[in-house]
Amino acid sequence: MTVADLKKGESAIITDSSSDEIPLKLLEMGCLPGNEVELLQLAPFNDPLYLNINGSHVAIRKRIAALIQIEKQDG
Amino acid sequence: MGRQINVALIGNPNTGKTSVFNALTGLKQKVSNYPGTTVDKKEGVCKLPRGLKAHIIDLPGTYSLNASSLDENVVVELLLNKTDKNYPDVAVIITDVENLKRNLLLFTQIKDLRIPTVLVINMADRMKHRGISLNIPLLEKKLHTKIALISTRQKTGIDELKDIIYNYKEVPTEPCLDTSRIDPDYFDSLRQAFPNQDLYKLWLVISQDANFGKMSRKTLEIEKFKTKSISELKRLQQKETIKRYQFINSVLKVGQTVDTSKATGLRARLDRILTHKVWGYVIFFVILLTIFQAIYDWATIPMDFIDGAFASLSHWLKEVLPSGAATNLLAEGIVPGLGGILIFIPQIAFLFLFISVLEESGYMSRVVFLMDRVMRRFGLSGKSVVPLISGTACAIPAVMATRNIENWKERLITILVVPFTTCSARLPVYLIIIALVIPEGRFIGLSYQALSLMLLYLIGFGSAIVSAYILDKLLKIQRKSYFVIEMPNYKVPLLRNVAITVVEKTKAFVYGAGKIILAISVILFVLASTGIGRQFNEAEYLVRMEVAGENLSEEEIETRIASHKLEHSLIGVAGKAIEPVIQPLGYDWKIGIAIICSFAAREVFVGTLATIYSVGQDDEATIKNRMKKEINPVSGVPLFNFASGISLLLFYAFAMQCMSTLAIVKRETNSWLWPMVQLVFMTALAYVVALIVYQFLK
Structure with missing residues (x-):
């Protein structure tokens, strides 16, 4: 599962963000394994995605979001 | 000290x-x-x-x-x-x-x-x-x-x-992270190779090379050292980031407590409306409308005042100073030229006011978020919206504002199309011509003149978007598309910050453009008041001979003499030489001179006409009234009529007439190719469009 599969309002834990295509800037904003990610808003046509990653509010495009592996929390 | x-x-x-x-x-x-x-x-x-x-x-x-x-x-x-x-x-x-x-x-x-x-x-x-x-x-x-x-x-x-x-x-200077912990083996080998260097600085220089490629490795003589591949370096940077966050988390765990129940949901509520699939766009459009209406409506009051004040100042100077070349230069060259630039201040200030409020409040990021998908269809990025909006103030900061667009192709296209947006230097040209050729009257509460201005802005944005689409298809550049934008929390803009931005930007604009305009007005004045040959030097005698039987008043004769002199001055001769090229567009040689001077900077247009028309005149008329009185010598109708006015408006809408923009594009793209493409393509387009429109409307 990746961040691109999240529905609005859902959150999950990042398991892997090591793809070479993910910009370093995103990692520096807290997009790292173990941190929580929540999908806050979707722009029209469901792209880009407005996320809360570990307390940082950022928007990224779907293509990059699909590279961030996540795991849904139980409950 | x-x-x-x-x-x-x-x-x-x-x-x-x-x-x-x-x-x-x-x-x-x-x-x-x-x-x-x-x-x-x-x-x-x-x-x-x-x-x-x-x-x-x-x-x-x-x-x-x-x-x-x-x-x-x-x-x-x-x-x-x-x-x-x-x-x-x-x-x-x-x-x-x-x-x-x-x-x-x-x-x-x-x-x-x-x-x-x-x-x-x-x-x-x-x-x-x-x-x-x-x-x-x-x-x-x-x-x-x-x-x-x-x-x-x-x-x-x-x-x-x-x-x-x-x-x-x-303040202690102890480090937070022991750099070698990122990758003990790699950093041990680094330390052995460069025993005298600080490990973290070494690491920064090495990794910076991978990221940016501008850092000079020679400073630390590390060229000899075999570094890792870019992908391995990135892996290490990721490890560094994780280690730093581990440290930060351990510190904040004991040093910070957050009671989440107290967190207010204002941000979420505002986001729901401002980034809404329908309302988000409606609100954005209404904000843009307000900005344009405000610039047109509110700014004209102080502008008329400045215009009038400079006309009176010029008149007053002539009365109190002893007559002579220096007085003429001041009253007919410098003062009208300066008036031509200072008249901008209200609009520039308004534009920067709006832009800085939108930026400070955090709203601009929401616009980027909303527009990204739409803009991508045209080969642009959501982040291109900010340059396109600030381009309505000035293309120079707009070109610089493209720097945060990560994808080079999107960034290049944005830079190339930004000069199409209606910058504030076009405004005075638009305003004065609209006032001359568009009739007064209202259409559902909005004046025709305001609507025309709005249409010109739309033409500007439209041609930017269409050109972007074409460029996207033409340019073969493949780059990875990164797009990360922070969505800051909403803030009420600090008055002090907004005020400082407005003052600083307006000042920079006035000084920057002011220097060019002042120089051009002086040169123009000199060219307009010197001439060679009998036609110029004996103008008075020749005109008086010519009108001897026509029974004109002394005042009319004076005007005839002045215009005869101007026509045979150096600038008149130059203007006449280019007249065949611009006549099909509906312009006379005076407009031709103003257009040529506009290639230094568009805002020179009004100042140039002001200087040309002031030479030899000493009534108190404003620039607008002088332009109204001009008659096209070929057709005999007013020079600024509907057809030539629209042609002129469209010429200014498309033409690339700003040396400073070309210079900044050269700097930002590191090549003369792109500014030359802009200059040739945009100006050719302007000429063709103006030609078609004039021939069609006349």
Whole structure:
């Protein structure tokens, strides 16, 4: 599962963000394994995605979001 | 002179760094460029206790020391170069209390450079709302630093910050992270190869090369050392980031408590409306409409006043000063020329006011978010919206504002199409011609004139978008598309920040354009009042001979003489030479001269006409009235009629007439190819469109 599969309002834990295509800037904003990610808003046509990653509010495009592996929390 | 220390303000974007800078320096600021770049360098002076002065540099906002743009690179280069005269004695890191965790990443990096580093936690006024409490003494101990908890909004904590800066020698310089922990094997080999160098600095230089490619490896002679592949380096940078976050998390766990139940949902509520699939666009459109209506409506009042005041000043100067060449130069050349630039101030100020409020409030990021998908269809990025909007003020800052577009193709296309947007230099041309050729009257409450102006703005945006689409299809550049934008929290803009931005930008604009306009008015005046040959030198005699039988009043004869002289002056001869080229567009040689001068800068148009028309005239008429009286010598109808007016408007809408923009595009794209493409393509388009429209309408 990746961040691109999240529905609005859902959150999950990042398991892997090591793809070479993910910009370093995103990692520096807290997009790292173990941190929580929540999908806050979707722009029209469901792209880009407005996320809360570990307390940082950022928007990224779907293509990059699909590279961030996540795991849904139980409950 | 007292002692002076260098203080560097460093911080993530959106942390209120500029507010802190303004609070420390007040209006004693200087904006210039970093050598060899177009990155703004903001400096100021702050008085510290006991006569010590601090020279404060506001460095560009950056998320980390891993530079990914020209702006960020400036920060890294300064901090790595101990011999730079601006190398800081003390680094002040500005953080936002709501984003402390992320902001501390940069803090730990700066700290590891072993510069005395002070931590400023800004926006303390929001702590209560967000249920945040901090154990400052504990944080100071864990982070080996001094902390100033401030609020630029409520003006608290600034004096404490000054005290800490004054006592900068007491700030510990212990690093936060042992660099070798990132990858013990690799860093051991580095240490052996360069026993005398600081490990973290070495690592920065090596990794910077991978990111940015601008850092000179020679400075540390590490060329001989075999470094890792870019992908391996990135892996290490990721490891470094994780290690830093581990450290930060361990510190904040004990030093910060957040009561999430107190967090207010204002941000979420505003986001729901402002980024809504329908309302989001409606609100954005209404905001744009308001801006344009305001610029047209409100700005015209002070503009008419300035216009009138300069006309009277010119008249008054002629009456009180002894007549002669110097008086004429002043009253007919310099004063009308200056009036032509100062008349802009109201509009420029309004535009920068709106843009800075939109930026400061955090709304601009929402627009980027909303528009990204739409803009991508045209080969642009959501981030292109900001340059396109600020392009309505001036293309120069707009071209610079493209720097945060990560994808080179999207960035290049944005740079190429930005000059189509209606910049404020086009406004006076538009306003005066609209006033002359568009009839008064209203259509559902909006005046025809305001609607025409709006249409011109739409034409500007439209041609930018269409050209972007074409360029996207033509340009074969494949680059990875990165797109990361922070969505800052909403803030009520600080009046002080907005005011300083408006004043600074307007000043820079007036001085920059003012110099060109002044020079051109003087040259024009000289060219218009000198001539060779009998026609110019004996104009009075020749005209009087010609009109001898026509029974004209003395005043009419004087006017005839003046225009005869002008026609045979140097500028008249030059204008006549180019007349065949522009006649099909409906212009006479005077407009031709104004258009040629406009290639230096568009705003010269009105000033040029003002200077040309003022020569030899001494009534108190405003520029507008003089233009109204002009008659086309070929057709006998008013020179500024509907057909020629529309043709002129469209010529200015499309033509690339701004040397400063061309220069900045050359700098930002590092090639003469792109500015030349703009110049040739846009100007050719302008000529063809103006030609078709005039021939069709006349």
